Amino acid sequence: MKFSTYLVKITGVSIYPILSLLLFVAFFLIVTYWVYSIDKNEIQRLENLPLDDKK
Amino acid sequence: MSLDKFYYENKLPKLFAIASIFWGLVGMLLGVIAAFQLAYPILNFSDFFPHLAFGRLRPVHTNAVIFAFVGNGIFTAVYYSIPRLLKTPMWSEKLGKIHFWGWQLIIVLAAVTLLFGFTTGKEYAELEWPIDILITLIWVVFGINMFGTILTRRERHLYVAIWFFIASWVTVAMLHIVNSMEMPASFLKSYSMYAGVQDALVQWWYGHNAVAFFLTTPYLGLMYYFLPKAANRPVYSYRLSIVHFWSLIFLYIWAGPHHLLYTALPDWAQSLGTVFSIMLILPSWGGMLNGLFTLRGAWDKVREDPVLKFFVVAVTCYGMSTFEGPMLSLKNVNAISHYSDWTVAHVHIGALGWNGFMTFGMMYWLIPKLWNTQLYSKKLASQHFWIGTLGILLYAIPMYWSSFRSYFMMKAFTPEGQLQYQFIDIVQTVVPFYAIRALGGTVFLIGVVMMIYNLMKTAKQGTFVEREEAEAAPLVKNYVAPANSFWHSVIERKPLLLLVLSLVVVALGGLFELIPTFLVKENVPTIASVKPYTPLELQGRDIYIREGCYNCHSQMIRPFRYEVARYGEYSKAGEFVYDHPFQWGSKRTGPDLARIGGKYGDSWHFNHMLEPTSMAPGSIMPTYPSLFKNTIDKASTNSKIHAMRNLGVPYPKGYESIANDDLEKQAKKIADGLKENKIEVMSDKEIIALIAYLQRLGKDIKLENK
Numbered sequence: 001m002k003f004s005t006y007l008v009k010i011t012g013v014s015i016y017p018i019l020s021l022l023l024f025v026a027f028f029l030i031v032t033y034w035v036y037s038i039d040k041n042e043i044q045r046l047e048n049l050p051l052d053d054k055k
Numbered sequence: 056m057s058l059d060k061f062y063y064e065n066k067l068p069k070l071f072a073i074a075s076i077f078w079g080l081v082g083m084l085l086g087v088i089a090a091f092q093l094a095y096p097i098l099n100f101s102d103f104f105p106h107l108a109f110g111r112l113r114p115v116h117t118n119a120v121i122f123a124f125v126g127n128g129i130f131t132a133v134y135y136s137i138p139r140l141l142k143t144p145m146w147s148e149k150l151g152k153i154h155f156w157g158w159q160l161i162i163v164l165a166a167v168t169l170l171f172g173f174t175t176g177k178e179y180a181e182l183e184w185p186i187d188i189l190i191t192l193i194w195v196v197f198g199i200n201m202f203g204t205i206l207t208r209r210e211r212h213l214y215v216a217i218w219f220f221i222a223s224w225v226t227v228a229m230l231h232i233v234n235s236m237e238m239p240a241s242f243l244k245s246y247s248m249y250a251g252v253q254d255a256l257v258q259w260w261y262g263h264n265a266v267a268f269f270l271t272t273p274y275l276g277l278m279y280y281f282l283p284k285a286a287n288r289p290v291y292s293y294r295l296s297i298v299h300f301w302s303l304i305f306l307y308i309w310a311g312p313h314h315l316l317y318t319a320l321p322d323w324a325q326s327l328g329t330v331f332s333i334m335l336i337l338p339s340w341g342g343m344l345n346g347l348f349t350l351r352g353a354w355d356k357v358r359e360d361p362v363l364k365f366f367v368v369a370v371t372c373y374g375m376s377t378f379e380g381p382m383l384s385l386k387n388v389n390a391i392s393h394y395s396d397w398t399v400a401h402v403h404i405g406a407l408g409w410n411g412f413m414t415f416g417m418m419y420w421l422i423p424k425l426w427n428t429q430l431y432s433k434k435l436a437s438q439h440f441w442i443g444t445l446g447i448l449l450y451a452i453p454m455y456w457s458s459f460r461s462y463f464m465m466k467a468f469t470p471e472g473q474l475q476y477q478f479i480d481i482v483q484t485v486v487p488f489y490a491i492r493a494l495g496g497t498v499f500l501i502g503v504v505m506m507i508y509n510l511m512k513t514a515k516q517g518t519f520v521e522r523e524e525a526e527a528a529p530l531v532k533n534y535v536a537p538a539n540s541f542w543h544s545v546i547e548r549k550p551l552l553l554l555v556l557s558l559v560v561v562a563l564g565g566l567f568e569l570i571p572t573f574l575v576k577e578n579v580p581t582i583a584s585v586k587p588y589t590p591l592e593l594q595g596r597d598i599y600i601r602e603g604c605y606n607c608h609s610q611m612i613r614p615f616r617y618e619v620a621r622y623g624e625y626s627k628a629g630e631f632v633y634d635h636p637f638q639w640g641s642k643r644t645g646p647d648l649a650r651i652g653g654k655y656g657d658s659w660h661f662n663h664m665l666e667p668t669s670m671a672p673g674s675i676m677p678t679y680p681s682l683f684k685n686t687i688d689k690a691s692t693n694s695k696i697h698a699m700r701n702l703g704v705p706y707p708k709g710y711e712s713i714a715n716d717d718l719e720k721q722a723k724k725i726a727d728g729l730k731e732n733k734i735e736v737m738s739d740k741e742i743i744a745l746i747a748y749l750q751r752l753g754k755d756i757k758l759e760n761k
Contacts, residue, residue, distance in 0.1 A: 027302075028305075
């Protein structure tokens with residue numbers, strides 16, 4: 001496969017791991033916040049979904 | 056509100072379950088045979104069946120276990136659980152049937168083509184392009200059926216198991232398509248569109264995530280459904296399961312480069328792989344603990360119930376593997392484990408323990424339900440459990456042992472600074488471990504046979520329930536969420552949004568890693584002396600791929616003193632720019648071949664292929680008598696060169712029509728050289744092409760140094 005437009009090098013490539021780490025931490029915090037904001041009764045209903053399939 | 060009456064169809068779960076068990080038996084049997092071949096090379100039967108040599112059998116084993124045994128296991132779980140979780144039958148029985156028979160057809164085609172040497176030479180993605188297309192079609196059929204069911208559901212919320220199924224479906228589709236991009240040269244021969252370093256990165260991005268999204272996430276869906284079912288209590292923490300889901304799918308996709316540590320892959324990509332692999336411990340262990348804690352206060356049941364026994368060990372193995380995996384992606388640990396039996400042990404803790412035991416547990420629970428009866432013998436199932444556990448230990452421990460043993464031997468130097476051991480010394484010292492490992496596999500297989508007997512008896516004593524009646528209220532149209540509900544519930548209610556979000560999350564890691572590797576020139580520095588393969592070498596390379604040499608030989612020398620001293624100058628990214636596909640390998644049962652060119656004479660290779668032990672006493676390599684009978688397929692040269700040029704390999708225009716002249720010239724030269732060593736061979740035999748290829752390996756850089 002040929003690519004005609006090459007970048008010559010990536011400047012400051014060490015930012016990549018840090019950027020992706022930050023990305024994940026932000027994502028993780030959002031998910032955690034979301035999860036703990038779910039109503040307790042709702043959670044109870046959801047977790048019992050596999051158990052009441054006879055109805 | 057009136058309730059709808061409907062039926063859960065049990066026919067497809069039944070078919071998939073039977074297929075999973077059957078292919079499990081076949082795949083594991085092939086694994087046992089391959090394991091014995093490594094200990095006793097005579098079992099390759101090369102003189103009679105070149106198709107059964109280790110290099111061809113091992114891919115059939117891995118593909119059978121992953122895509123046939125586990126694949127059908129996933130579909131069993133999906134076709135059983137999704138209708139029940141969503142209170143609706145599967146959307147289309149017809150599509151279900153097409154899915155089932157299509158998948159089985161793929162498995163059969165895969166086994167036949169691989170045994171006959173039609174392979175792309177990329178691990179776990181060995182199938183040739185027509186089968187790749189068939190897989191895509193059947194996968195789409197499966198997806199349509201799954202989404203049709205989800206969209207016609209009677210339960211608004213999607214239980215977390217379904218999230219795992221959705222994410223698995225979309226990610227596997229993405230991985231399969233990107234990694235299978237190939238240029239056909241003929242009906243059953245193609246070349247990977249990517250070359251060298253880039254091919255390696257795409258391949259392990261795929262390979263690692265095949266483990267993640269075929270062997271792990273769908274089986275987590277299975278765990279979140281069947282474990283609560285079997286224990287008859289809800290999962291320990293539903294909140295944790297949501298965190299588990301999102302963090303796992305986010306992190307997994309980045310971890311692929313940890314398969315390429317210390318290789319010619321750019322450093323930054325290796326580091327990314329390591330960072331994300333370490334972080335993976337958290338969601339993985341969150342999931343494991345969630346599974347185990349589900350049994351809190353019910354551990355007395357585990358003593359009685361074989362299903363729970365299997366689940367507990369399966370989840371524990373998941374925990375062990377997912378701790379071991381991040382450890383293996385630390386560079387210092389990887390230096391020991393890569394190319395060694397450690398990796399083999401690691402994947403088998405996952406395959407035998409996690410996937411195997413999870414499947415067995417599901418079957419012991421499901422088959423009695425489908426046949427409306429009790430399990431024929433709980434005692435036999437418990438015995439299977441103990442035998443299976445013993446099998447796993449007998450398999451894994453010798454492999455761990457042999458990997459350390461070979462590592463210490465590999466890096467031992469004499470006080471004078473010479474390597475202390477020849478490669479063959481190391482091979483001989485690990486052969487007994489291979490024998491014990493094969494025994495471990497056999498023990499595990501005996502357990503499977505016991506299970507099959509038990510389940511057949513179970514089915515016989517009951518009657519199959521074709522369909523189960525159920526009723527539920529339909530979904531309200533124009534649903535308005537209650538005032539106190541949160542924004543997150545929007546995602547849970549909207550399956551297509553969930554699908555898109557999952558795809559975005561899994562695509563991120565791929566974009567971050569793949570695009571720079573493809574677009575930044577610095578990542579693959581070119582080396583002027585590296586030239587395309589000659590037509591004869593290209594034919595030889597295809598023979599190398601056909602025989603599956605990459606299953607035991609690497610072509611990637613890492614920058615360690617003990618590797619450079621043994622194999623030569625460490626490998627550079629620029630050396631592989633014409634390698635469609637790359638052949639770096641992942642396991643060194645035999646020595647590295649990256650610089651084998653010129654190390655021995657042509658006659659050495661000739662005799663070695665005919666009878667490896669004549670050149671290397673104690674070798675466990677199969678013999679390859681067919682290479683001396685088969686003639687080189689010269690008719691294919693034209694289309695092969697053409698395909699390669701389309702991929703960017705700089706053969707001059709029109710070269711394909713005269714390529715065979717060069718091929719014959721080079722072949723005659725090799726045959727004449729052999730004649731001087733008193734070896735009579737026709738210049739059109741396959742062995743000549745293979746020798747040409749092997750003698751080329753690693754030479755480009757040697758020329759430059761002169």
